[in-house]
Amino acid sequence: MGLDATDRRILAALQKKGRMSNAELSDQVNLSPSACHRRVQRLEADGYIRDYVALLDARKMGVPTTVFVEITLQGQAEEVLDAFEKAVSRIPDVLECHLMAGTADYILKVVAENTEDFARIHKQYLSRLPGVAQMQSSFALRTVFKTTALPV
Amino acid sequence: MGLDATDRRILAALQKKGRMSNAELSDQVNLSPSACHRRVQRLEADGYIRDYVALLDARKMGVPTTVFVEITLQGQAEEVLDAFEKAVSRIPDVLECHLMAGTADYILKVVAENTEDFARIHKQYLSRLPGVAQMQSSFALRTVFKTTALPV
DNA sequence: CGAATTCTTGGAATATTATCCCGCAATTTC
DNA sequence: GAAATTGCGGGATAATATTCCAAGAATTCG
Numbered sequence: 001m002g003l004d005a006t007d008r009r010i011l012a013a014l015q016k017k018g019r020m021s022n023a024e025l026s027d028q029v030n031l032s033p034s035a036c037h038r039r040v041q042r043l044e045a046d047g048y049i050r051d052y053v054a055l056l057d058a059r060k061m062g063v064p065t066t067v068f069v070e071i072t073l074q075g076q077a078e079e080v081l082d083a084f085e086k087a088v089s090r091i092p093d094v095l096e097c098h099l100m101a102g103t104a105d106y107i108l109k110v111v112a113e114n115t116e117d118f119a120r121i122h123k124q125y126l127s128r129l130p131g132v133a134q135m136q137s138s139f140a141l142r143t144v145f146k147t148t149a150l151p152v
Numbered sequence: 153m154g155l156d157a158t159d160r161r162i163l164a165a166l167q168k169k170g171r172m173s174n175a176e177l178s179d180q181v182n183l184s185p186s187a188c189h190r191r192v193q194r195l196e197a198d199g200y201i202r203d204y205v206a207l208l209d210a211r212k213m214g215v216p217t218t219v220f221v222e223i224t225l226q227g228q229a230e231e232v233l234d235a236f237e238k239a240v241s242r243i244p245d246v247l248e249c250h251l252m253a254g255t256a257d258y259i260l261k262v263v264a265e266n267t268e269d270f271a272r273i274h275k276q277y278l279s280r281l282p283g284v285a286q287m288q289s290s291f292a293l294r295t296v297f298k299t300t301a302l303p304v
Numbered sequence: 305c306g307a308a309t310t311c312t313t314g315g316a317a318t319a320t321t322a323t324c325c326c327g328c329a330a331t332t333t334c
Numbered sequence: 335g336a337a338a339t340t341g342c343g344g345g346a347t348a349a350t351a352t353t354c355c356a357a358g359a360a361t362t363c364g
Binding site for chain 3: 173174186189
């Protein structure tokens with residue numbers, strides 16, 4: 001893959017703390033600042049690091065509720081899927097959309113203020129999605145944990 | 153909630169590009185650099201911004217496969233749940249764990265290299281989780297989209 | 305085995321950026 | 335209406351990123 005142990009340590013560190021200063025990072029991976037900086041630039045240029053983002057607190061932002069929505073479409077013609085995906089991608093409350101194996105269905109991850117707010121999202125967006133045969137929503141009572149850090 | 157329109161613009165921008173320089177950010181939100189910086193510090197201190205992280209490319213990192221695992225436990229005694237959650241949180245390939253409403257079950261989001269690798273994860277970790285009555289794994293064929301950005 | 309090439313390193317110089325301090329203006333409070 | 339509070343912009347300074355260069359290790363090739 002082209003990653004040595006030092007690269008992996010860099011990636012592991014930046015996955016946890018993306019705004020770590022280069023000096024601190026170079027310290028953690030036992031490299032001089034300039035060598036470390038070069039590696040980070042390479043990892044960015046080669047696409048291992050896709051982005052740096054701020055993660056917000058869902059509770060503080062007023063969307064503490066996560067809902068998983070399983071959707072079965074009426075058919076699997078490509079146009080049906082395309083139209084569905086295009087429509088889904090415009091819903092701001094949907095954070096993830098996965099095409100699943102098996103019967104042609106999707107899983108969406110949706111965030112909402114609460115149950116009522118999800119009802120609004122359902123009415124306003126989900127119920128209007130094209131090509132839907134069946135929809136089943138499952139509420140998360142509590143997020144036990146959640147990370148964006150891939151195993152390195 | 154204590155957030156005005158400028159705060160929201162700051163949060164929206166940092167959710168997309170967490171390493172934006174303060175000068176660039178202040179420009180986007182029509183604020184002087186110093187005022188903008190002060191707001192960011194407040195948003196961090198008040199916990200609206202939880203973290204800055206680097207997002208890695210799952211494909212490049214060799215884990216292009218996402219699997220959702222639904223788990224039903226044998227009982228809902230608190231000790232059973234605690235033991236289960238504690239054990240799950242030690243599996244590096246599990247990125248998310250949610251306690252779901254309804255029958256006491258969980259949804260896990262797992263990443264793997266491929267189907268075989270998921271078999272390894274299943275054998276090595278999932279099959280050994282305590283208190284499990286039933287487990288059903290669903291493979292994602294394709295991630296249509298995925299974002300960490302909450303609606304602001 | 306040795307020379308040449310390539311690759312990666314560390315340190316120093318420079319440019320960029322973050323951070324803090326100050327005075328000012330607007331709004332609120334009494 | 336005066337005092338206090340809040341948020342602003344500009345400027346000084348400290349921290350940080352970024353680039354350049356020469357030297358050392360690893361690899362290739364004759």
